[in-house]
Amino acid sequence: MANCEFSPVSGDKPCCRLSRKAQVGLGVGVLLLLIILVVAVVAVVRWRSPLEWNGEGTTKHFSEIFLGRCFVYTQIIRPELRNKDCTQIMAAFKGAFISKNPCSITKEDYQPLIQLDTKAVPCNKTLFWSKSKDLAHQYTWVHGNIFTLEDTLLGYIADDLTWCGDPSTSEVNEQSCPHWKKDNCPNNAASVFWKVVSQKFAEAACGVVQVMLNGSLSEPFYRNSTFGSVELLNLNPRKVHTLQAWVMHDIGGATSNSCSGSSLNELKLIAMSRNITFVCQDNY
Template sequence: MANYEFSPVSEDRPCCRLSRTVQICLGVGLLILITLIVSLLFIFLWPRSLLVWKGKPTTNHFPEIFLGRCLVYTQILRPEMRDQDCKKILSTFKRAFVSKNPCNITREDYEPLVKLVTQTIPCNTSLFWSKSKDLAHQYTRVQGKMFTLEDTLLGYIADNLTWCGDPSTSDMNYDSCPQWNENCPNNSVSMFWDVISKKFAEAACGVVQVMLNGSLPEPFYKNSIFGSVEVYNLDPSKVHKLQAWVMHSLEAGSSNSCSGSSINELKLIMDKRNITFACQDNHRPVRFVQCVQNPEHPSCRATI
């Protein structure tokens, strides 16, 4: 009988082995996975630099200024609006542009803000302006019953402020913001004024006024906010008449008047929109405001 010897199988020896090719593939796959994870962590966790612009940065202490102006307006200047929630207005305002490229802001981004802030402007009290901001505001402060856009809550809060955000942070950009002419027309500031100017015009009723600068070659400038936004958003069913005041600077004198081609262009637009148009050179009450600063000017002595 033949003798057979059986070699015991070691319990430590695997019953099968992975081929070298499979081992290499698994190693490469693991390396790719680790690299991918590290890359994602780098992208999301590593601090990113802010976009660099040529314009002024967000105004220092912007939230404090915003809340301060809101409280002054709602609690002192217009106490009938004391129920407005200034903190909520600020947070809604910031959501329109923080963490976003400041050149990609849309009108829709500011819609929640204009829906939140409701303000009724009485008929016959809306005063628009173009290239005559300072004089228009001096007049409404003295007159007391008329409203420019900057005499409304949102306009009052934002007047002369700068702001923008950045995709890399949830804070405002205090380093730089885009200029108006920096190939960035849809920036945070311009979109804001575009939206609230449209709402201001839509809400106007009765007889509305516009103050234009007659010391410029074109008192009515069709690319201004008034000429491109507000004029076309006056509601003919509510606005009966647009009264233009063409004001001439005491120092610069007259360059254009109600009879000029620029004003005639505005009249044609109003005619097409079925809104009565009237124009007056150097509206007397506004002239009085100009003369307060220069009472010895010959035209002021004649006025007084």
């Protein structure tokens, strides 16, 4: 209980002093209030923090790399595309996954981006690959007028990059991104992107198309690979009349399979069932 005293001699105004019990009670109340505030702040921070995943986070300096590659491709590699707006392309790219659950990305999310890339590969100049990326790219670099997916605008820009967003922020998540297997996340931002651009790449192919396969593996043709599950099935038989397979082996390495193997026979049967002529050559 408060005690109030007045000093007639000094003329001091009345003052109120809390009893020790009241002081203790007030201190406990203030302490509890501080604890509640701290808990609330921590909860808000956790709620706003990006989700944690088992894969690597978005590539550092993602935006700068994206724009740099876009400018190099459109101004130097393919100057006929110099009128492309790289800023618009990046905005459409990010719009597919920013502020979204990175495990719930759909093909439709990337459609605004796909519509910005209208350049098609000329007939007879399409090269697919499976487990032979480095060799395929060395070939297209030397040959000059044949193209893998990574030699197209969107493939060139996104090659070897990692990206994802998060529902709690409008920024990319640089801490971690979903690993399609460890996080049981097949519909992640990167996987869906590559399926979409791979499908478009295959649908646009015409004439004779090539596929480079790794003959040093037990299965050069793997039904569940991107080539087997997406690109092969989206070749248009009305435009593509021949699929030519090149089965390549590591120099000095094992020769596990060849054109006469069961793996290539499976590929042949699929091509023929789609009215596409199949041709195969070892170590082209």
